[in-house]
Amino acid sequence: MKVNYNYKTIYAFLFLLTASFGCTKDQDSPMPADALQQQTESAAKAGAGASNVRMLSDRYIIISASNTIPSELKSQMSALKGKLTSNMENVGLATATSSDPDFIAKASSIQGISAVIRDFRIQWIDPSKTKNVKVQQTYGNPPASGDDDPYFDLQWGHDAIDAPEAWNAGYRGEGARVAVLDTGFDLTHPDLRPNIDLDASASFVPGEELQYSLPDPFSHGTHVAGTIAAADNGLGTIGVAPEAELLLVKVLGDEGSGDFSWLLQGIVHAVNQDADVINMSLGAFFPRNGKFLDENGNVINVTKAIQELIVAISKVTTYAYQNDVTIIATAGNDSNNGNRDRSWIQLPADAPHVISVSATAPRGWAVYPFNAFLDYPASYTNYGTPEVDLSAPGGDFVYPGEELVIIGGVTAPAWVFDLVFSTGSNNDWYWSAGTSMAAPHVSGVAALVIGKYGGDLNPARVETILRTTAEDLGKSGRDPFYGHGRVNAYSAVTGQKAPASPASNGKLSAR
Numbered sequence: 001m002k003v004n005y006n007y008k009t010i011y012a013f014l015f016l017l018t019a020s021f022g023c024t025k026d027q028d029s030p031m032p033a034d035a036l037q038q039q040t041e042s043a044a045k046a047g048a049g050a051s052n053v054r055m056l057s058d059r060y061i062i063i064s065a066s067n068t069i070p071s072e073l074k075s076q077m078s079a080l081k082g083k084l085t086s087n088m089e090n091v092g093l094a095t096a097t098s099s100d101p102d103f104i105a106k107a108s109s110i111q112g113i114s115a116v117i118r119d120f121r122i123q124w125i126d127p128s129k130t131k132n133v134k135v136q137q138t139y140g141n142p143p144a145s146g147d148d149d150p151y152f153d154l155q156w157g158h159d160a161i162d163a164p165e166a167w168n169a170g171y172r173g174e175g176a177r178v179a180v181l182d183t184g185f186d187l188t189h190p191d192l193r194p195n196i197d198l199d200a201s202a203s204f205v206p207g208e209e210l211q212y213s214l215p216d217p218f219s220h221g222t223h224v225a226g227t228i229a230a231a232d233n234g235l236g237t238i239g240v241a242p243e244a245e246l247l248l249v250k251v252l253g254d255e256g257s258g259d260f261s262w263l264l265q266g267i268v269h270a271v272n273q274d275a276d277v278i279n280m281s282l283g284a285f286f287p288r289n290g291k292f293l294d295e296n297g298n299v300i301n302v303t304k305a306i307q308e309l310i311v312a313i314s315k316v317t318t319y320a321y322q323n324d325v326t327i328i329a330t331a332g333n334d335s336n337n338g339n340r341d342r343s344w345i346q347l348p349a350d351a352p353h354v355i356s357v358s359a360t361a362p363r364g365w366a367v368y369p370f371n372a373f374l375d376y377p378a379s380y381t382n383y384g385t386p387e388v389d390l391s392a393p394g395g396d397f398v399y400p401g402e403e404l405v406i407i408g409g410v411t412a413p414a415w416v417f418d419l420v421f422s423t424g425s426n427n428d429w430y431w432s433a434g435t436s437m438a439a440p441h442v443s444g445v446a447a448l449v450i451g452k453y454g455g456d457l458n459p460a461r462v463e464t465i466l467r468t469t470a471e472d473l474g475k476s477g478r479d480p481f482y483g484h485g486r487v488n489a490y491s492a493v494t495g496q497k498a499p500a501s502p503a504s505n506g507k508l509s510a511r
Helices: 007-021 035-045 071-076 103-108 156-160 163-168 220-229 260-272 305-322 414-418 435-453 459-469 489-494
Strands: 053-064 082-088 093-098 113-123 133-135 177-182 245-250 257-259 277-280 284-287 291-294 299-301 326-330 344-347 354-361 390-393 404-407 410-413 420-424 428-432
Touching (some): 053 103, 053 260, 053 305, 082 260, 093 103, 093 305, 103 113, 113 260, 113 305, 156 163, 156 390, 163 435, 163 489, 177 220, 177 260, 177 435, 220 245, 220 420, 220 428, 220 435, 245 260, 257 260, 260 277, 260 305, 277 435, 305 344, 326 435, 404 414, 435 459, 435 489
Parallel strands (some): 053 291, 177 245, 177 277, 277 326, 326 354
Antiparallel strands (some): 053 093, 053 113, 082 093, 284 344, 291 299, 404 410, 420 428
């Protein structure tokens, strides 16, 4: 395949990410920049709500005191000028629409209902901040793996986590089912199609099919799914767990926004469809002070809303945990220091039983591919203790040079190769960067672990394995940037340190 890229697209991508995340080109410090952190603190002190979270006026989340919905709720909906839109029987949640201005008070008075809150429309993923760069056995490591999947040599993240060494040890994710909760997906992509369980996949976005359909060619969900389980088929890329099964669940519109309730329904659906792992490469800040924006941008104060949101999401994450489902989510891309700023809560990452993942990246991997350090904290990643549980390759764009480099037959500026390469829409492949790219590396490793031990492995055991076998980077022990460490696929499935490879980046000197 001929490889093309557009310089204007590349430079626009760099500008957007730099402006949005407050990143710096300064290579002397591995720490994320504080610019956006300061902006977030200022917003909290001013009493403003998060601009990407809007409280809806006529849509509601109903929380039962038990794990069932009272029958009285169903029978009284007409009197409440409402309509039940979903019923999550196993967790005691429901959603409804109503034109009654007193719906919350009236529905809350029904016996067995503990709370009723307005639903939220959230810009979980902002496409304007994630413009992406496009390109049209025995396993070694990139960039000289010798593998027949032609773009595998661009996947430095697999080398960072020792995925090829795990494959060589016989672990490839067979038997594991990974649910990807995201935007739409390219269901016909040749790297994904062999591993998709289409019958169990579903869309919870009203009016949108599971298939990605925007004219913008980059599909966030497709990119994430490919990192987890792109097939080892001699074409394109390879997922961390290339023999795992993909259960695709659309909980966001293709433009990246979605209702909080869609996420709740998606988690319940994934559990009911026997997922072993749920990957959520999405997240948003919610103000702890209860100040939110309504649909018109006005600040409203609902002091109990955040506590009740946490109750709602805790119901579904606990349901997943009790059904042996491991949940993995992104720590976020706001350069936020959670140790210093306690004004916000990041959901779903901060919910119970969710493994929160920060992002790592090299700086100029393509220039020194055989001895580049692959594990700098990414310039945009959120960090803090206990916000971050684990870290994984997410890519970055801070390498200052613009020199052209050729790797695997692909020519691009050196910094482009520091991004994460994976599948995209229109049967294509793309680079991107973010904690959205880091979480699926962890989900892939979790799939390898479950493939080894079986689908009934308790999530606590999965997390223990991931933590205890992660590479302890940064300060000894748990630290704000790497959490318990950067995941290691080989160590997770063997309990041993990965053997040195002739093409092992960051482990050997250049040949």
